[in-house]
Amino acid sequence: MNTDIQYIVDRFADIQVLRYTVEGFEKLPLKQKLFVYYLSEAALSGRDILFDQNYRYNLPLRRLLTQIWEQYDGPRDTPDFEAFTVYLKRFWFANGIHHHYSTVKMQPEFDTTYWNALLDNIGYTGDRTLWEKVLFDPEFDSKRVQLDGKDLITASANNFYSSVTQAEVEDFYAQMSDPSDQEPISYGLNTHLTKDQSGQLIEQVWSEQGWYSNSIKAINENLRKALSFAETEQQKQVIERLIDYYRTGDLKLFDEYSILWVRDTLSQVDFVNGFIETYGDPLGLKGSWESMVNFRNEAATKRTKAISDEAAWFEAHSPIDDRFRKKEVKGVSAKVITAAMLAGDCYPATPIGINLPNANWIRKEYGSKSVTIENIMEAYEIAAQGNGFNEEFYENEADRKLYEKYGFVTDVLHTDLHECLGHGSGQLLPGVSPDALKAYGATLEEARADLFALYFMADPKMLELGVLGDKDAYKAAYYHQMLVGLLTQSVRIPFGENYEEAHMRNRALIARWVYEKGEKTGACRLIRKSGKTYLQISDYEQLRKLFGKLLGEIQRIKSEGDYEAGKALVETYGVTLDPTLHREVLDRYAKLDIAPYKGFVNPVYTLEYDAQGHISDVKVDYTEGYVGQMIRYDKQYAKE
């Protein structure tokens, strides 16, 4: 953490904007810096695509809103202008008028009278009725992605389709696809579907020659510049195939690109750039445009390798019955990356991990790349430290300080142990079906991997391998695990509802099972103080034994396929919430006023030249603010 850097950049509505840093960028060789630079320019060049994909009026509205922001010469310190500013910030964050997460249209906190005054002030002479409907009519194009109703296509306001019904879309793609094809292209992934003048359905392709041609040409231009800095011949091919795909829109080429990309595991710098995730389309066909540029975090990747190389040792020392132990075991080394640029559907809200490609047959035949984005996780962690959450739920300052010191390192180590070894450990008895635990399988499997991580986190082996530097560090992880499972994860559940999601059920299961046993021996207890519930842990070694014991039992359940025992565990400990405790936690959380959604501003990269006019370096800067970045992007990367 660098104290000169402002990590929390902005806060408005339900959003907090953070800054991530690109540790290690300065140390990259110039060639790789330039590679990152041009891939980043390729990423930013697609900015307009997502706005337009999200809604057909987003781009003209964005131009109008930024024009007002820049030209309005009336008073700016009024509640109305403040409301306009908040709306504009939300609009940028959502890449359009619909909330980025709920996809419901966002309502401005200013009225039409004020809106018209703003338009008057900048001398706007265009049509005003459309904007009034787009901005203020909650019924007009009310939801970007409608997932229930009679016709999901006509009810959704996204711009993937026009003048077509759901039945027409389904029919169109059913006729196009061939069920016997073992290697089907991703039909419809990169097109707008509409009707021509005679009423025939036609696809308008997103390519250099079709829709978004200006953006795509700019992307390709930067990809071509990036080509000469590619690390290997193979990586060159990856980029060349992507350029060809963007040039033609041919989805066969996209599959070829995806295969080349997934097989390129050696390059240090890597990127995603394309029409990728299909959550923006209720039928899951159309890809929203996104890009992320990144490079491998060598230190963290060493950590996952250190653990993975010892897979046999872990298996031999796991607290499970010998019958369930694997004879031979191979760890998986996860790749940990540093994000260097976020764009399109990854910006400003961004994922903390990537697992691509999406085409099932490619995943089956060629595998997938799964990565953890550690600098984004770290930025979340830094932001969380100032939000009052830990102060509210940690009663004891020493516990909180320990968590602030070791929470992040143990958290990433937990993920490594869980992913690289936990899921792969143990074996089924002969004849036991992997699906024997049915609906409880996912929760129990997550619990098994988490318990594996928790049990070994406290092992002296961690210090020996150099992945933890303090014998007490694991206590931060133990306290946190119990606190989350017993109390704080319930802030994400509306009052009166149960835990549904497998990871949440698993955390509740572990914490409550261990608590029940640990309370009897005095290892841990929940105390009440000034009307608030807190967790106290007095015997961490005892907790470790309990984690180990539960791991042994869940391994037995899995290995034997003991459905009834698995069901009983999940139903008893992992599903319901105590209403009194839930209410209390929700109330305490609400008082903290923590933004439920977070996103990021990007760093700024600038080329530096020497006296002869040659590029001598790429500088990275972390001072640009949220509004400044948005206004700059709107101008610099306006292509459509």
Ligand code: ZN
């Ligand atoms: Zn897992």
